[in-house]
Amino acid sequence: MTRPAAVVVDAHEISRPVELQHPDGTLDAAAVGWTRTPLHRTDRVGQVARRWGRAKRWEYWALITPTHVVGLTVSSLDYAGLTQVWVLDRASGEQADEVVVVPLARGTRLPGTYGAGPASARTARAAVRFTETPAGTRLRAATARVRLDVLVPLPAGHERLGVVVPWDDRTFQYTLKDVGRRVAGQLRVDGVTHELESGWATLDHGRGYWPRELAWNWGFGAGVVDGRTIGLQLGGRWTDGTGSTENALVVDGRLHKIREDLAWSWTPGRWTDPWHVRGDGADLTFTPFFDRVSLTDLRLVRSSTHQCFGTWTGWVLDENGGRQRVDGIEGSAEDVEQRW
Structure with a gap:
């Protein structure tokens, strides 16, 4: 594969809160850049009527521990919501996977801006909830086979990468990527409880309008x-x-x-x-x-x-x-x- 052509990248570090888009749904040029902490206000994503059907909003957490790998997804594409709870047993290779797609993202709740409230999805086969607490982020999930309740502590001064990717003034994405945070708590699979004490958690938070x-x-x-x-x-x-x-x-x-x-x-x-x-x-x-x-x-x-x-x-x-x-x-x- 060829290496991308050299361009000037990441020239603008943003240090103050900024709106992602204008009231008409177009990109605010002042939002283009990157941050060390969440500063972008994204409340308008999914709220502009004439852009309905194009908004993408999600929270994805990955947990990697010595015994298990876990993926948790709460997402809305306007016309559908996708919720997933996936667990891999690293020793046996066995997977527990529950994927639910719901029309119009019924039962899915996502904060307009990161940290402004919990993210959750409740369906007949899966329930997932992410909540910010003074101690960090609490992640809970439940399916027929899986129960998860863990805490991802947020150390003082820990920095997180926020980036706006602009394809044009109508298609753009705000992504927040948070890496290098510990995770601890309990995971139960098929009735067997596992204490998670030495793993790592990664967040992919997204709000925007994609090609x-x-x-x-x-x-x-x-x-x-x-x-x-x-x-x-x-x-x-x-x-x-x-x-x-x-x-x-x-x-x-x-x-x-x-x-x-x-x-x-x-x-x-x-x-x-x-x-x-x-x-x-x-x-x-x-x-x-x-x-x-x-x-x-x-x-x-x-x-x-x-x-x-x-x-x-x-x-x-x-x-x-x-x-x-x-x-x-x-x-x-x-x-x-x-x-x-």
Whole structure:
């Protein structure tokens, strides 16, 4: 695969609260940029009548522990809501997966702006709720096979990457990516309780209006390297040519922006072979231990997802030009093709 053409990226760091869009639903140019903490107000996404059917809103949490991997989704596409609770037993390879699609996103509640209230979905087969508390984020989920109740503490001063990706003034996305946070609590699968005490949690929060068809890569990871807490956030393809990227390194809670498009390479069809992500400021290899496959065809919505979980090695330059090793941190790398 070829490396994206060089463009000026991530030129604008935003330090004050800003509206994502104008009252007519178009992008506010002042919102284009990136932040170290949530500052974008996104209440208008999904509230502009003439844009109905195009708004995309979601919260996705990934939990990686020594024994299990968990994926939790609460989302609305206006015309449908998708809720998912997925659990992988790392020892046995067994999966517990409940996916529910509800017309018009009935039973789904998402805050207009991050942190303004809980995100939840309640259906006949799955219930999920994410709540911000003084101690951090509480994640709860229930299906016929799974019960989950965990806390993701938010350390004082912990920085989170917010980015607006502008395709044009009518199609744009605000994404908040939060990596390198611990998780602890209980997971029960088929009546067996597991204490989760040494895992990591990653958040993908999104609000915006996407092109009808798009493909992307997303990668993340977290762990401790040489006594330092490391979080890794990477993206590719969907941001190419926009002047924005979602690439960052977090070291002991401090965010270091990777100000370039990175080149991803992998072998389609051989998903558990090593992946590579490279640029002037990064040289990374991802070695998967599991490929989570999701293929959806609902006519209006079609998607093909290979989300691999595994281990990262390599280095990233921090904002001072020093090489930070990431060897051994666990996370994910995915290839997605979406029509929605």
